[in-house]
Amino acid sequence: SANTYETKTPERVKGPAVVGDVIHDVVIYANPASPPYSLIYLYKSLQMQYSCRTAIHIHSSVKSVPDKLMNCLGNGVRIERPKAQIALTLIWKDVTHGPQLRVSPSSQTPINGESNIARYLARLLQPSYEEDLHLACLADHWLDLASFSLIGGNSKERAAAVRSLNAHLGKKSWLVGDEASFVDAVVYSALSQTGQRSGATGNVQNWLKACESQDRFEQITLFAD
Amino acid sequence: MDVSLSVNKSSPPIAALLAVEYLSGDLKVTVDYGKNTSLKLSDELTFTTPVAICRYLARLAPSSGLYGSNILEATEVDHWLEFSVNRLGKPAEFTVALSELDHILGPRTYLVAHSLTIADFCVWAALRVNAAAWSGRDESTANVRRWYNFLEAQSIFKKVSGLLPKRAEKQETTK
Numbered sequence: 001s002a003n004t005y006e007t008k009t010p011e012r013v014k015g016p017a018v019v020g021d022v023i024h025d026v027v028i029y030a031n032p033a034s035p036p037y038s039l040i041y042l043y044k045s046l047q048m049q050y051s052c053r054t055a056i057h058i059h060s061s062v063k064s065v066p067d068k069l070m071n072c073l074g075n076g077v078r079i080e081r082p083k084a085q086i087a088l089t090l091i092w093k094d095v096t097h098g099p100q101l102r103v104s105p106s107s108q109t110p111i112n113g114e115s116n117i118a119r120y121l122a123r124l125l126q127p128s129y130e131e132d133l134h135l136a137c138l139a140d141h142w143l144d145l146a147s148f149s150l151i152g153g154n155s156k157e158r159a160a161a162v163r164s165l166n167a168h169l170g171k172k173s174w175l176v177g178d179e180a181s182f183v184d185a186v187v188y189s190a191l192s193q194t195g196q197r198s199g200a201t202g203n204v205q206n207w208l209k210a211c212e213s214q215d216r217f218e219q220i221t222l223f224a225d
Numbered sequence: 226m227d228v229s230l231s232v233n234k235s236s237p238p239i240a241a242l243l244a245v246e247y248l249s250g251d252l253k254v255t256v257d258y259g260k261n262t263s264l265k266l267s268d269e270l271t272f273t274t275p276v277a278i279c280r281y282l283a284r285l286a287p288s289s290g291l292y293g294s295n296i297l298e299a300t301e302v303d304h305w306l307e308f309s310v311n312r313l314g315k316p317a318e319f320t321v322a323l324s325e326l327d328h329i330l331g332p333r334t335y336l337v338a339h340s341l342t343i344a345d346f347c348v349w350a351a352l353r354v355n356a357a358a359w360s361g362r363d364e365s366t367a368n369v370r371r372w373y374n375f376l377e378a379q380s381i382f383k384k385v386s387g388l389l390p391k392r393a394e395k396q397e398t399t400k
Contacts, residue, residue: 111304123296152311
């Protein structure tokens with residue numbers, strides 16, 4: 001069940017991205033008006049491989065944030081900082097152009113967009129989502145559909161994107177491969193944020209329900225209501 | 226590995242053609258000029274956008290560095306691919322996006338790290354198709370113009386520019 005992620009002491013897995021005791025600091029700014037729900041899914045995936053600590057703050061540009069958003073990342077995991085491999089900080093802020101990721105502020109440009117943040121976190125996972133070329137391209141196809149068509153597109157492009165989802169989900173249970181992945185979570189999130197989750201029909205609706213029955217979606221559904 | 230890319234002759238995927246040229250030593254890509262842009266990966270997936278084609282070609286040749294050299298650089302590349310579509314590709318966003326780009330290019334030679342990536346290809350292409358909207362501007366786009374012209378002077382950019390239909394002229398025969 002989902003509880004196993006919360007209660008067991010995470011094993012330390014040495015991956016190529018986060019090695020040993022080096023703390024990997026990940027800071028994400030997100031607007032509470034359009035929460036990046038896929039973050040929860042990816043955080044749970046990271047927790048299975050790394051010892052993680054989380055912190056959630058509110059920036060002064062935001063007046064108040066509902067409790068469910070303040071509690072969304074495992075209700076704040078209280079691992080002492082020196083014991084954490086990944087320190088994930090979520091700051092609710094009035095950002096535009098989607099959520100923003102900062103890992104190494106002195107050398108990088110800020111990274112915008114939920115799909116891109118998801119790519120980064122999925123690259124921290126072992127194996128990385130890019131391990132297999134074909135699966136990586138499939139994943140990016142849906143991640144681009146979420147960011148370009150569902151979030152960034154006009155109503156025509158959104159409708160076309162939903163039709164394309166519906167056609168794929170008529171043949172397959174999940175967007176990439178044979179099981180649920182972070183890609184499902186990103187597209188789920190894009191549909192939620194653009195108000196298309198409740199009105200979904202057909203294969204898309206069945207897929208949304210299937211997503212919601214997954215452990216790693218458990219908190220997303222609470223968060224998204 | 227042989228790759229076959231079909232290209233829409235009247236609206237060519239500039240960034241994808243730049244990647245093809247850049248990787249010509251690593252990959253054998255056959256380019257056919259026709260009605261639609263597409264690159265078929267499998268029965269399940271055919272790429273139709275320059276962004277998707279660029280990602281694929283860059284992944285086929287990881288040692289080229291076109292997708293950055295670590296996971297953070299790769300994600301910075303992804304950021305710029307999205308920026309080229311969702312910001313520079315939208316008339317309502319273009320001016321604000323251009324000024325953000327100018328600010329970020331201030332201390333930089335390339336968009337990501339210290340060498341060419343598909344981020345440079347996609348953003349350069351988005352600026353090229355919108356040249357009328359920004360090239361006449363003054364100091365506020367000085368960094369963008371410096372970067373744009375620096376790339377334009379490189380051989381692969383010259384070569385791809387030569388393949389493109391001339392604006393406001395009759396289409397050239399490209400093949």
